[in-house]
Amino acid sequence: MSWQKIRYFIFSLIQRKQLIDFLKLPTTGLSKNSQAYYAAYNYNSYMKMSKVKLSQKRLEVKIRIPETxxxxxLLEKNWPNIIDKISRLNLRRYTLSSDKTSDQYYYIIEGTRK
Structure with a gap:
């Protein structure tokens, strides 16, 4: 494995962590027996299934569609912010396109290097 593949693999892990932190709903200050905590916990568990694949010329982000x-x-409302966040994480080096219909479990954002 070349050092560039290792480098992009590490970048994809870092971006996945930052994207999940961006997507998660806050659960601090909520009672663990409340309906709001349960809804946020379920939403966050789906967001943790998101994936990021990054290479020198290609980017693929799969965001899990919550079944709640x-x-x-909530995901639809934040969609422009999500695309902007992914673009900023990659220093706007990739031309992004989003696809919400090809996979029934994931919204897919693909990018190619400018």
Whole structure:
């Protein structure tokens, strides 16, 4: 394995962590027996299944679609912010395109190097 592949693998791990932290709903200050905590916990568990693949010329981000009633509208509402965050994480080096219909479990964002 070349050092560039290792480097991009480490970058993808770092970006995955930052993306999940960006997507997660806060659970601090909520009672663990409350409905709001349960909804945020479920949403966060789906967001943790998101994936980032990064190479020198290609980027692929898969964001897990939550199967909760409140999760899908929340993800749709934040979609422009998510795309902007991914673009900023990669220093706007990739031309991004999003696809919400090809996979029933993931929203996919693909990018090619400019």
């Amino acid at each position: 009633l409140d999760g899908i509208p």
